[in-house]
Amino acid sequence: MSNSSQKNVAIIGAGVSGLVSAVHMYRAGIQPIVFDKASDLGGMWNVNIRPCWNSMQTNISKFSTALSDFAWPKDTPLFPSQKDVYVYLTNYIQQSLPNKDIFRFNTQVKNITYSNNKWTIKYCTKSNDISSEQFDFVIVASGFFDYPYIPNIINLSSFHGTLIHSSDYRSPEQVRDKNVIIVGSSMSAAQVASDMATTAKHITHVISQNFWCLPRFIPLIPNNPISPFLPIDFVFYRQSKRISSQEIVFRNNDDYKKMNEYLKLITDNSQESSKFINTNDEQPAFIAISDTYNEWNRAAPPINERPDWIFSLILNNGTTIETTCDDIIILCTGYRPCLDFFSQDILEQLSYIPEDVFCPIILHRSIFHPTLPNLAFIGMYRGPFWAIIELQSRWVAATFSGLLSIPSITIQQIGLDMEHRIRTQQPRPQFPHGDYVGVVNDLAKEVLPTASSNTHDIVIPTQYQADGSDKTVIDEMNSICEEANHGRFIAGAIFRALHESKWSFERILTGKPADGTVHGQAEFHYSQQQELLYKEQGKLILSSQIPLDITQKYIYVYDEDQDLMTVYFVDDKNKRGSLFHTIHFQSPSNDGWIASGEHLCSQDHYSVSYLFRLNGTNLTKFEITYTVKGPAKEYISKTIFQCEKNS
Secondary structure, three states: OOOOOOOEEEEOOOOOHHHHHHHHHHHOEEEEEEEEEOOOOOOOOOOOOOOOOOOOEEEOOOOOEEEEEEOOOOOOOOEEEHHHHHHHHHHHHHOOOOHHHEOOOOOOEEEEEEOOOOEEEEEEEEOOOOOEEEEEEEEOOOOOOEEOOOOOOHHHOOOOOEEEEEOOOHHHHHHHHEEEEEEEOOOOHHHHHHOOOOOEEEEEEOOEEEEEEEOEEOOOOOOOOOEEEEEEHHHHHHHHHHHOOOOOOOOHHHHHHHHHHHHHHHOOOOOOOOOOOOOHHHHHOEEEEOOOHHHOOOOOOOOOOOOOOOOEEEEOOOOOOOOOOOOEEEEEEOOOOOOOOHHHHHHHOOOOOOOOOOOOOOOOOOOOOOOOOEEEEEEOOOOOOHHHHHHHHHHHHHHHHHOOOOOOOOHHHHHHHHHHHHHHOOOOOOOOOOOOHHHHHHHHHHHHHOOOOOOOOOOOHHHHOOOOOOOOHHHHHHHHHHHHHHHHOOHHHHHHHHHHHHEEEEEEEEEEOEEEEEEEEEEEEEOOOOHHHHHHHHEEEEOOOOOEEEEEEEEEOOOOOOOOEEEEEOOOOOOOOEEEEEEOOOOOOOOOOEEEEEEEOOOOOEEEEEEEEEOOEEEEEEEEEEEEEEEOOEEEEEEEEEOOOOO
């Protein structure tokens, strides 16, 4: 493909943004050269270079974490791991870029300058050799997650324990039997807190604002007890939820109030992420994603409770936390980009503020700057999504190759003015461009001006292929939605809702050997990964007899791959014993979700039916009915459980 007259482009970064940019530049007839200081591709997804904690999965499904023309294998988990994504990107490059010599790994870009319509890249190799090359174009795709962001914490030097950033956290074993202070309100803060909850002695979570924590599966209609549960992006990223196809950049207090009310419905208004800050419904809604953060907060002691400490650490807001030299502080404070390879005059044109992790640079559509020709930025904004990265890359490839005209200076200046308004708005929302669907729609109009992008309600990358959506991907997504209507994902929702929960119950026994009632309390507690120990204590009252104390224990196990919940008997060590029954979910009734199971115990047959009533992601009531038939038994046991709210 290469020839002497062919134009070339330097791409800084070999993460998702750099790889996608390289593919589309190659397809547009421009020779890409990709520079990366790491030894391999993948950026933050390369498990060998930048490993995340072992249990980390994507926050949105594989349908959104995808490229339009490269489908995931069908057996890939709905929420892939870091390793899954790395393998996906490696396979994407193997298929899409026949020339692998375009990569310059172990290469640090030191300086980028512009002169005589050419960009000069000065770089240093692993052997400390300094070289420079000229390029027609430059794409900066070094990412928003380049360097860990360390906030200014007053008197941090007085802390004599272990201080790490979330990028250095790997597994719960790092904090076993330790007091841990987690600082930050990011996605990683909630996820790391949940991950280490089984091993840490105690966790204190220090945040600067309230946030709503949602699981990866949420109800499509939160105030409907029989709503199907779907992956979070299937619910949020819908054209039908919109009042405009264009990006909505600025929100008012009424918009914030509506969003907070909606999030309250999802969480049943039972969760506040911080007990130290009052909720204001007219403030921007901040969201984190974790399957069990809220559930661990209802455990005793909760994540937010503060124990007694020895030394003190003073935070920016004046709060003092006593600590010891054995404690661990984990800074889940996010990342910042680094553009130090540009000269000061270019950085001034970009209005670059490296400490501003919300909006560090000012660009038109987060891509172009009118005074910096033949330069583009891909994925360089807080909260990059793959569909946006791909559409940005395609737009830049089309303009650099001459297939499309670059936006006029006037249009770009309007875009810069908009970004300045975004940067200075108060209060600041969670993301500068939080309207994902609106951003995608606007970019699609630039890249695919004659194509309709609204043929599917749920917005996923495949629908923005130039030659039409991948039917196999759309069919798989539609099949998942249809299965959800008939009970798929409900087992997981129920299991998460039972985690660290307390219940009062009444049981009615009718038949032989005797009628009776039981009143008592029940609890579900973490046993081990994907296992809950159920314990109940109650008093059995039979006709004309003294009440008897009773106890029962079971182990509830959830298999995420099979989406099945199974109940086991418990041995004398509170470990999983023999199988009791598997809970099979069915289509809901008007009162809630229905499930059933059966068990043969010696000569007695147990037929089990369940009814679960959800309010958002929370379980407020459920019923278990056993119909037992055998030589000496023929009775029905119906138990109604009512949720006990923690104080």
